[in-house]
Amino acid sequence: MPTFHIELFEGRSIEQKRKFVEAITRVTCETLGCEASSVDIILTDVKRENWATAGRLWSDPEPSV
Amino acid sequence: MPTFHIELFEGRSIEQKRKFVEAITRVTCETLGCEASSVDIILTDVKRENWATAGRLWSDPEPSV
Amino acid sequence: MPTFHIELFEGRSIEQKRKFVEAITRVTCETLGCEASSVDIILTDVKRENWATAGRLWSDPEPSV
Amino acid sequence: MPTFHIELFEGRSIEQKRKFVEAITRVTCETLGCEASSVDIILTDVKRENWATAGRLWSDPEPSV
Amino acid sequence: MPTFHIELFEGRSIEQKRKFVEAITRVTCETLGCEASSVDIILTDVKRENWATAGRLWSDPEPSV
Amino acid sequence: MPTFHIELFEGRSIEQKRKFVEAITRVTCETLGCEASSVDIILTDVKRENWATAGRLWSDPEPSV
DSSP states (O other): OOEEEEEEESOOOHHHHHHHHHHHHHHHHHHHOOOGGGOEEEEEEEOGGGEEETTEETTSOOOOO | OOEEEEEEESOOOHHHHHHHHHHHHHHHHHHHOOOGGGOEEEEEEEOGGGEEETTEETTSOOOOO | OOEEEEEEESOOOHHHHHHHHHHHHHHHHHHHOOOGGGOEEEEEEEOGGGEEETTEETTSOOOOO | OOEEEEEEESOOOHHHHHHHHHHHHHHHHHHHOOOGGGOEEEEEEEOGGGEEETTEETTSOOOOO | OOEEEEEEESOOOHHHHHHHHHHHHHHHHHHHOOOGGGOEEEEEEEOGGGEEETTEETTSOOOOO | OOEEEEEEESOOOHHHHHHHHHHHHHHHHHHHOOOGGGOEEEEEEEOGGGEEETTEETTSOOOOO
């Protein structure tokens, strides 16, 4: 019954999402030995202004060195 | 202090959400014996292109048999 | 396809959890008009030292007034 | 490697988010002794119609006493 | 920067988890075109008494037909 | 009403958690202008065998170069 929540930057096409969830489901069944029907995946499209690493929003420019 | 995160397909009306959170809160207090004021519920409206089961996006047609 | 993640303080008995998920599922179907089989609920038992409100861990004593 | 998911009502400006994630990252490094580069923060803007406390949606008026 | 939260029933060996996260990371990079170093995966081992489908805890026996 | 879910490697002392949530709550109120009583923080202690970056479990040794 694996349930996935996956956060990724917004901007992926439906075609990319389709291939992504197909591949994730396939390798999950292969490595965990479960039925495809038990794999649920929920994607969250995150805006760059809502994700920060090292205290910097990804919508802000990287500091020049 | 139960805190709920509930993901559901987008498209519910506010009236449906209102009845839903009222009922969830009521039965939570009844079965867990807690105060209504301690029950927090956050809903997430999920697009069908962001939810997959068995490797298929819910925005894609079901395969014919 | 509603999927619930519910965080609650540890210490609930299995009997309480059983009644709780039964009731949550029932009122979800009633108010959202979905099939019981589409309702998934995942509970997380949270230690009081891992939950804070107003900056105070719930494992710490409330300040006397 | 602390990873934050923070839900807050929608309506914050980017400037508020910028100061917020800077401050959160700074105090995390100070109190946990970790590198800023290991701190990831994901914000979720929640509509008032998607958050309920005590069984009432925050988009609904408070009951008069 | 995909970040995964994956809930699965407890009981997987470290060797299964190792193969699982390797495979998930590989197909994520292939289908989304991202760097492996940007893929973070957090697993949550869930007890059967903490997961319910259709209102039944997975620790409880299935009803006989 | 900011609600935080924070995942961090297991092994923090209660004293570290106490200082951490105090500081997080303080800077949240300062930068977002909210009441301390509206800030909820839930910590999740994650085992190193349950966290992977770049396809490697943190419980596994780093590859030598």
